[in-house]
Amino acid sequence: MNQPSPLVSEQQPATSAFSLRFSEEDIGIITIDVPNEKVNTLKAEFVEQINQILQQAQAHPHLKGLVFISGKPDSFIAGADISMIARCQQAQEATELAQKGQAIMAHISAFPVPVVAAIHGACLGGGLELALACHGRICSVDDKTQLGLPEVQLGLLPGSGGTQRLPRLIGAPRTLDMMLTGRTIRAKQALRMGLVDDAVPQAILLATAIERVKQGRRSNASLPWSARLVKGPLGKALLFHFVRKQTRAKSHGHYPATEKIIDVVKTGLDQGRGNGYQAEARAFGELVMTPQSAALRALFFAATALKKEFGAQAEPLPIKKVAVLGGGLMGGGIACVTATKAGLPVRIKDINQQGISHSLKYSWDLLQKKAKRGYLKRAELQRQMMLISGTTDYSGFRQVDLVIEAVFEDLALKQQMIHEVEENASQHTIFASNTSSLPIHEIARGAARPQQVIGLHYFSPVDKMPLVEVIPHAQTSAQTIATTVAFARKQGKTAIVVGDSAGFYVNRILTAYINEAARCLLAGETIEHIDRALVDFGFPLGPLQLLDEVGIDVGTKIVPILEAAFGERFAAPAGLEAMLADDRKGRKNGRGFYLYAPKGQKRRHKRADPSVYKLLNLTPKNKQSAQQIADRCVALMLNEAVRCLDEGTIGSARDADIGAVFGIGFPPFLGGPMRYIDSLGIVNLVKKLQLLEQQWGARFAPCEGLLQRAAQGRKLYP
Structure with missing residues (x-):
């Protein structure tokens, strides 16, 4: 593919997030770069800025087309600025906000020459709606590139035309799946479903987008057969009936946004886009005012604020190598996220080779699943697996910056682990205990370096649960706290600092x-x-x-x-001790409150085990x-x-809410226990x-x- 000609004629309003330059081939390149922000987000004031930049482009003689591209290294547009939505006091204000967004997207869609979005990094919410308004979309084949409409996770729906444009591009079934789950789509999947026109390496993203402009406007590719099947009255009725029934079964009526999404998409397909846009803006305004959206947005703001805190006034130390004591389920999970999410080499120590093998298999199985789904290349799978090693002694521990202990809940054993690590690791090594209940000050008693002992409580399964509790004791240093919080965040976890008491929070x-x-x-x-x-x-x-x-x-x-x-x-x-006496441990040994199918088989419907009542000497009623x-x-x-x-x-109502929602699934639409108490x-x-x-x-x-x-x-x- 030919590289584009040099770009000339730069024009950039002083305070705008949008700059415009032209190639010698008369193709305009609009760069999105929100000043003083790590990622691009759409703000209300950008409506006028986009209008101005489009007017400047249109005034260029012999304009052949436009390309939207981000000036940020790893983000196209991560969505709308949520604080802009939070400032709305009435539904009408939020409706008008949506109408402004629809108007600017309509301006892009109606632009007289081809407009193409060159997408690298997060393209979410309003970012994807802008891309949908363009006449073509090219994205980079990169793990950072993800496309989605996650508004439902904030109790909202796409408000800038997304509910109307996406079904006509990829079909109603896939649209509803994306919007109702809020899930993101990778580059190759986006290409397969027709969401983008091409997926290319980032190095040729702009060149490919320019070539796409030269090809002129294209009519949308034909929809897949499943989408065409539901375009008829009967197919459409069946689709929306099934989706509504399935969604209600999952949401239990707690998330009004899901009902609104279904209604608005259906309105656009039944009554045309004009009515669909009106329904979308009206529904957006109504949802902004719901207590569910307010609670979900509060959680979003809380989690965002938490990412900027380290739990102590100290500079975190760099963590370059990690060790995990114990190759069980927790140890294997901790090692896995350390290698795959934090990208750090991790050494697993267990008393025998079997424990190490189990731990390695844990990571291998998870990576295999990602590779089969196309989320991971084989070369990357091998690279990540090579970060994990095992040992039955303390070889290699002198180079380790952090040791995470994940052995049995036995105080004497954990204290022994500290002594052994202090003898075999470096003077600066931090010892973090993954205890779920034992006070950290008890574990640290007798330690030579108690200031470097801390609790780091993960939740099972580690690869899925987003929360960790960081538990300093009275002698833990501020630097140890900050370093541990920073490390947990690098693993992709939300970390809350909690007090050192039994059971923690x-x-x-x-x-x-x-x-x-x-x-x-x-x-x-x-x-x-x-x-x-x-x-x-x-x-x-x-x-x-x-x-x-x-x-x-x-x-x-x-x-x-x-x-x-x-x-x-x-x-x-x-x-209740009768359950344990009967060797009922739950899913892991196939004996618990519920019946479990033999290994390798699936039970279609989860049923309680009736023998529990006899065991507990109960007559259920x-x-x-x-x-x-x-x-x-x-x-x-x-x-x-x-x-x-x-x-x-727990340090604050905010941290209490995050801990309960992210740690045990307290209903997010209630905002967490503290916000729920205030609402009650x-x-x-x-x-x-x-x-x-x-x-x-x-x-x-x-x-x-x-x-x-x-x-x-x-x-x-x-």
Whole structure:
């Protein structure tokens, strides 16, 4: 392919995010580069800037076409500026914002010469809507290049024409899948589905886009047969019926954006794009005002702010090499994300070669899945696997900057690990314990360098769960804290710094919740009824199924530690020990609250194991409503979360919400336990707890912090 001619005639308004230059072939190159920002995001003031730049381009004699390209190294346009949406006070303001976005995209779409988007990096939300308004799209074949419309994750829908343009480009079935899940699409997948016209190496991205301009406008490629099939009245009716039914089954009516997306896409297909655009802008305005979107946007802002913090006033030390003690499920997962996400060499130490082999297989299987789906090249798979090595001794530990211990929850064993690492590693090596419950100061007792001992609590499965808790003890240095937080972030994790007390934050509130679910079971409520009640409330899994997934043996090990630290409210429900006595560990050994198919087979429908009732000497009968069960379990979690905040176990309401949502799947549309308490009203929560206390016992007594805030009319968030 010929390289483009040199670019000449630069024009750039002083404060604009858009600059324009022309090639000798009269093709305009519009570079998007938002000043003082790492990534490009669309802002309200850009409407006028884009209009101006398009007018300048149109005034150029003999203009042949335009190319939009980013001036950022790894981002096309990452979406709209969310704070712009948050400033809207009324639905009409948000509707007008959407209408302005639609107008500028219409201007691009109606431009008299071909317009092509040259996409490298994130092309999301409003960024993809701009690309869809262009007459062609070329993207780079790069892992950083991802295309998507993730607005549903903020309780919104695409508001600048995306709901109308995308179905006509790739068909309604794929459009609905992208919009309802918010998932992103890689370059080759985007090419296969017709979302882009070509996918090329970044080095020739601009040249290819210019060549695409020279080819002139093209009519859209024919839709796949599945999309053509649903264009008829019957096919369309069946598609939207099926999608709506499937979406409601997943959302349980908690996410109004999903219904609006389906309605708006259908309106455009049934009544034409004009009506579709009107429906899109109106729905966008209505969704911005929903409490669900407000909660989801608050979580977005909280997670964004957290990325800029390191938990201590210190400069993080560079981590170049890592070691993991223990080749079990957790150790294997930690090693995997260290190599594949952080890109760091990691050495696994286990007492035997079998443990190392299991750990290596964990990473190999995950990378194989990515390679089969086209997300990873074979050469890259091999490169990442070569970052992981194993040993049955401490060879290589002198070069390690950070050791992560993932052995059994045994205090003496963990203390022994510290002594051995201090003898075999460097003076600067940080020791991080992946304990889920044992206080870090106890683990660090007797350490030669206690300032370099810290907790780093991952959640299972490590490759999927986004949260880690970073737990310093009283002697942990600020530099150790900052370095550990920075490392966790490099692994792709959201890190919250929590206090050094039994169970820390996430497991403490989770245990209160699961204990109450177990009490409901032991009172005769059925397994499915309990779990369905909490799934209907908004959790991704019911508490008993969650215990099966975590491991009943692991999940119940923390209970006596919490009871010893905080008293009787954490006492295990009498009778539940029969599950462990019957060797029921959950999914991992195929014996738990639910039935599991033999290894290698799939069970189509998850069913509770009826033998559990006999084992627990129960006659199952549902006496409480789903709402009553949810109230009991959630109320204890909320009460304990406020205790954690007031005791300093969690540093802020913001961190408490992030920890609960990212760590245990607290319903995101509620914004987290603290934001949910504020929305309920603290006075109302106190009344509910007092009523539950009368019915079920002293464990429901509202904590002092709730009582004080109720009396003073204060909220958890200012």
